[in-house]
Amino acid sequence: MVHVRVDEKIKAQATETLAAMGLSVSDAVRVFLMRVVADKQMPFALKVPNAETRAAMDEADEIARTRRARFGAASELFNDLEKNSGQ
Incomplete structure (x- = not known):
């Protein structure tokens, strides 16, 4: 079980976007974590903070x-x- 604090507006927008892809937020988190494990890195580029x-x-x-x-x-x-x- 993973608990994550996320702004409600962001969560609602992500839920809607993911649903259009046929995914739940839980599905997306599982995919993210599986990619981290498989690739041994973040599945996207991290940039220098502004x-x-x-x-x-x-x-x-x-x-x-x-x-x-x-x-x-x-x-x-x-x-x-x-x-x-x-x-």
Whole structure:
């Protein structure tokens, strides 16, 4: 079982597009994973991140460097995120 967090709009669009091909989202994920295993690589080209993405990655690296947050379980991470989200 694989759980993936995806924006609802993207999921709906992907579901519709895949259905037109005769596939479900689960079928597409299985095909993707089978290609990764068979080819020992991503089934598409990965590109250098743009400036906005690179800045976000740098920010995340800095947060990890300065806070050094480590969690023993996913629930601890989610609790910390909720506590520090300001909500």
